[in-house]
Amino acid sequence: MMKKFDVIVIGGSxxxxxxxxxxKAHYPDKxxxxxRKEKDALxxxxxxxxxxxxxxxxxxxxxxxxxxxxxxxxxQDEVVDVNREEKVLKTASGEEFQYDKLVFATxxxxxxxxxxxxxxxxxxxxxxxxxxxxDAIKExxxxxxxxxxxxxGFIGVEVSDELNKIGKxxxxxxxxxxxxxxxxxxxxxxxxxxxxxxRGVSLKTGVxxxxxxxxxxxxxxxxxxxxxxxxDAVVLSMGYRPNTKLAADSGLxxxxxxAIRVDSYLRTDDKDVLAVGDCAAKVDFxxxxxxxxxLASTAAAEARMAGMNxxxxxxxxxxIGTVAIFSTAIGExxxxxxxxxxxxxxxxxxxxxxxxxxxxxxxxGTLPGTKKxxxxxxxxxxxxIIIGAEVIGGESAGELINVLGLAIQNRMTVTELYTTQIxxxxxxxxxxxxxxxxxxxxxxxxxxxxxx
Numbered sequence: 001m002m003k004k005f006d007v008i009v010i011g012g013s014x015x016x017x018x019x020x021x022x023x024k025a026h027y028p029d030k031x032x033x034x035x036r037k038e039k040d041a042l043x044x045x046x047x048x049x050x051x052x053x054x055x056x057x058x059x060x061x062x063x064x065x066x067x068x069x070x071x072x073x074x075x076q077d078e079v080v081d082v083n084r085e086e087k088v089l090k091t092a093s094g095e096e097f098q099y100d101k102l103v104f105a106t107x108x109x110x111x112x113x114x115x116x117x118x119x120x121x122x123x124x125x126x127x128x129x130x131x132x133x134x135d136a137i138k139e140x141x142x143x144x145x146x147x148x149x150x151x152x153g154f155i156g157v158e159v160s161d162e163l164n165k166i167g168k169x170x171x172x173x174x175x176x177x178x179x180x181x182x183x184x185x186x187x188x189x190x191x192x193x194x195x196x197x198x199r200g201v202s203l204k205t206g207v208x209x210x211x212x213x214x215x216x217x218x219x220x221x222x223x224x225x226x227x228x229x230x231x232d233a234v235v236l237s238m239g240y241r242p243n244t245k246l247a248a249d250s251g252l253x254x255x256x257x258x259a260i261r262v263d264s265y266l267r268t269d270d271k272d273v274l275a276v277g278d279c280a281a282k283v284d285f286x287x288x289x290x291x292x293x294x295l296a297s298t299a300a301a302e303a304r305m306a307g308m309n310x311x312x313x314x315x316x317x318x319x320i321g322t323v324a325i326f327s328t329a330i331g332e333x334x335x336x337x338x339x340x341x342x343x344x345x346x347x348x349x350x351x352x353x354x355x356x357x358x359x360x361x362x363x364x365g366t367l368p369g370t371k372k373x374x375x376x377x378x379x380x381x382x383x384x385i386i387i388g389a390e391v392i393g394g395e396s397a398g399e400l401i402n403v404l405g406l407a408i409q410n411r412m413t414v415t416e417l418y419t420t421q422i423x424x425x426x427x428x429x430x431x432x433x434x435x436x437x438x439x440x441x442x443x444x445x446x447x448x449x450x451x452x
Contacts, residue, residue: 004098005033007310008089010079010246011105012036013044013129015277015299017062019103021070022307030311033097034067035089037078040131044296047127048155051138052162057131082250084270101272101310104247104260105303108240108278108294118212123233127155137233144232145169148221150209152179154328156237157196161330164200171202171229173209173221183326183337188376188390195330204229240294242279255281257292264320265313266306274310276302285321285409286340286387287348293324325405327398333371336401339388339408342378351381355414355443361394363424363431369394375436377404377414379444384413391436396429404437417441 006027009020012034020034042050046060054060067074081090082102089097110126113119123144125137141147145168149160152174160172172179178189179196197203208224212234221229242259244252253261253269259282260268260275267274275281277299284291327336345352355377362370371394378388389404391397407417418441424432 002088002096002098003033004031005073006030006099007032007101007103008097008099009034009103009105010082010089011107011277011279012038012074013041013062013105013107013277013299014296015107015279015303016103016105017041017067018300018303019105019274019276019307020072021066022304023101023103023310024070024072024307026308027311028071030100032072033075034072035075035077035079035091035097037076038131039076042129042131042134044129047129047134048158048162050134051141051159052165057135057138061131079246082246084250084252084273087272099272101274103306103310104244104252104268104273104275104279105277105299106243106246106279109243110236111239111241112236113238116209116212118214118218119236121212121214121234122217124212124218124236125233126236127159141168141233146230146232147171147235148173148229148231148233149235149237150221151237151239152176152203152205153182153237153239154180154326156235157192157330158328159235159237160201161196161199169202170200171204171221171231172196173204173207173223173229175206175208177206179203179205180328180335183324183341184335184390185341185343185376188335188337188374188392191374191392192330192335195333199331239292240278244279247275247279255290257281257290259292265309266302267309274306276306282322284340285323287344288321289348291322291324293322295324295326297325298322320409323405323409325401327401329395329398332394334391334393334395334397336391336397336404337389338401338405339386340378341388341390342376345378345380345387350387352387353379353381353384353414353444355379355440357434357436357439357443359430359434359436359439361396361430363426363429367426373397373400373430373436375400375404375440377417377437377440377444379414384415384444385411386414386417389437400437414441414444418445 024032041062050057078092149172160170164170210222210224278294282291325338358374361373373393376390
């Protein structure tokens with residue numbers, strides 16, 4: 001007998017969980033079912049740390065208790081077909097479910113470069129959100145010493161640092177001039193590089209990989225400049241692609257990046273089907289261009305919006321675009337970025353003003369555990385609206401960049417930021433007399449410029 005639900009969510013990572021629980025909270029009279037292939041979903045941003053700090057993927061599992069408490073039903077299965085005309089789903093186990101509203105939260109999968117010779121050799125791995133696969137490669141790493149990571153985005157950098165932490169000989173290869181080059185301007189990225197190298201990771205930047213070589217399994221990585229790096233294993237960290245085959249097979253429209261096309265309410269071209277998270281199309285908040293940004297925080301924000309918009313559009317504003325807000329840590333030093341970099345702003349046609357300030361994250365600076373704190377602001381010259389920010393600091397860097405992300409999303413001017421009231425405490429923040437984001441804004445307001 002076919003089971004019927006008012007709302008069915010396909011996918012159960014951050015986007016799926018939040019959209020299901022938000023939908024149930026706003027429409028408590030509706031029945032909600034979440035279908036996920038995996039028994040256990042991992043905290044996406046915590047995946048690199050299962051190789052070192054956490055020691056086990058069991059410590060990175062998203063608990064399902066919240067679903068039951070919220071009144072959402074859960075089924076472990078794989079949706080293999082969506083008939084939008086009949087509003088019926090079929091699963092791998094042979095069951096069928098009928099829906100009124102459907103949410104695609106199918107996430108993303110690691111990019112596997114078929115053009116890269118040797119990428120199909122044994123011991124060439126990727127980093128999917130798949131607990132069973134990750135547990136298997138973690139076990140294999142135990143007997144390996146030399147590991148090459150290709151791609152120095154956030155996942156590549158964090159995985160490299162974690163493998164280095166457990167005594168592996170790690171070489172990180174990146175085609176761009178610096179690591180984290182798509183999120184940070186060079187002046188910030190270079191600081192991250194210095195720390196990573198001091199921690200023991202070998203870097204090869206500004207050079208592409210020509211091929212991975214070996215007789216059946218990996219033996220070495222050959223770079224375009226002819227350099228050969230011996231390797232027991234290779235980790236491909238070259239980005240992710242939207243997991244949209246199921247959506248495409250159902251006839252939904254995709255954009256040029258392969259993501260499900262959605263409107264400002266996260267609706268697809270089918271009024272009863274929404275899409276959120278990595279599988280859904282994104283438009284940059286600042287540049288208004290299509291963007292491939294994939295973040296759990298962005299997914300959760302979209303999911304809240306979609307959950308509220310399932311049946312009634314009047315209760316919430318539209319989704320206004322993706323403010324790319326990143327953060328990471330290398331050792332005890334945190335790095336964060338929000339909005340656009342100075343380089344991207346200029347490429348997009350903005351004339352910008354830049355403010356910088358370097359201070360400390362406690363006051364007085366003689367307190368134990370004090371870290372330097374650097375803030376860079378990117379401001380559109382004509383409107384004086386903040387369009388980008390980058391920070392370096394201690395643990396507070398992650399929350400500091402969230403504050404600046406909020407300023408960007410709310411289109412604050414640099415003067416409004418300069419005159420913002422703040423709260424401080426010696427153990428928790430910089431001094432009120434020289435708070436770094438205020439002082440960086442002051443550089444621009446007073447038109448005196450700031451040193452790099």
